[in-house]
Amino acid sequence: MLEIKDLHVSVDGKKILKGLNLKVETGKVHAIMGPNGSGKSTLSYVLAGRDGYEVTGGSIVYNGEDLLKMKTEERAAKGIFLAMQYPVEIPGVTTMMFLKSALNAQKRARGEPELDAMGMLKLVRAKAKDLQVSEEMLKRALNVGFSGGEKKRLEILQMSLFEPKMAILDETDSGLDIDALKLVAEGVNTLRAPDRSMLVITHYQRLLDFIVPDRVHVLAGGQIVKEGGKELALELEEKGYADVVKVPA
Numbered sequence: 001m002l003e004i005k006d007l008h009v010s011v012d013g014k015k016i017l018k019g020l021n022l023k024v025e026t027g028k029v030h031a032i033m034g035p036n037g038s039g040k041s042t043l044s045y046v047l048a049g050r051d052g053y054e055v056t057g058g059s060i061v062y063n064g065e066d067l068l069k070m071k072t073e074e075r076a077a078k079g080i081f082l083a084m085q086y087p088v089e090i091p092g093v094t095t096m097m098f099l100k101s102a103l104n105a106q107k108r109a110r111g112e113p114e115l116d117a118m119g120m121l122k123l124v125r126a127k128a129k130d131l132q133v134s135e136e137m138l139k140r141a142l143n144v145g146f147s148g149g150e151k152k153r154l155e156i157l158q159m160s161l162f163e164p165k166m167a168i169l170d171e172t173d174s175g176l177d178i179d180a181l182k183l184v185a186e187g188v189n190t191l192r193a194p195d196r197s198m199l200v201i202t203h204y205q206r207l208l209d210f211i212v213p214d215r216v217h218v219l220a221g222g223q224i225v226k227e228g229g230k231e232l233a234l235e236l237e238e239k240g241y242a243d244v245v246k247v248p249a
């Protein structure tokens with residue numbers, strides 16, 4: 001369970017989150033929708049512990065612990081995973097090498113035995129097939145020259161390897177054609193579990209037809225301004241934000 005209370009965050013001196021409150025329940029899928037620039041990516045970065053995001057007020061409690069006191073790698077080891085809106089390219093590091101070192105770093109931090117090259121290859125191959133991530137992609141430098149859809153599929157592959165407890169998907173649907181969207185949604189749905197929460201950030205109802213959320217929250221002007229069930233996403237799609245919520249100044 002994740003509980004965010006009155007969260008205030010600034011980036012480069014600019015106030016972005018302005019008193020955000022949000023509860024994400026264990027085992028549930030929560031969707032966050034909101035206009036451009038409302039602070040959705042900022043929220044995902046703050047949860048993952050990215051540098052440069054200054055928390056000036058409020059609290060985030062994750063399974064009874066103060067998340068804001070944890071370093072980024074500690075958060076990952078405790079099961080927080082962020083599928084980024086713009087996955088980073090790392091020239092010189094093959095995708096396979098990256099997956100192995102990231103997974104083993106988490107295993108080390110949890111005191112679990114690490115996987116050797118063979119074990120890793122077997123695991124990745126099995127999961128990659130379902131997400132149509134080719135062997136050739138696994139040999140290439142991480143995300144370098146990958147299409148938008150390939151990058152997003154790789155993010156979901158990472159998620160299925162890391163088996164996080166709290167997965168944050170930041171606009172994982174952007175740049176996906178309809179077949180890739182279904183593939184990614186299927187990948188996400190197979191990871192739904194009673195001990196795993198998901199925070200799905202999206203602009204479009206379309207994704208939520210495939211990944212049906214338990215709760216929908218609207219983020220506008222740095223605050224959660226409306227909450228509801230999955231029907232709220234339909235209402236937003238139909239009427240637009242301006243007619244459904246009042247955006248704080």
Ligand SMILES: Nc1ncnc2c1ncn2[C@@H]1O[C@H](COP(=O)(O)OP(=O)(O)OP(=O)(O)O)[C@@H](O)[C@H]1O
Pocket residue numbers: 011012014016034035036037038039040041042043
């Ligand atoms: N480094 C920065 N310096 C100044 N302003 C920033 C910085 N990073 C983000 N912002 C601003 O913070 C606001 C929120 O950005 P954020 O990316 O969180 O929005 P978002 O809701 O994810 O938007 P979108 O839907 O367009 O992806 C935007 O107005 C953005 O320009």
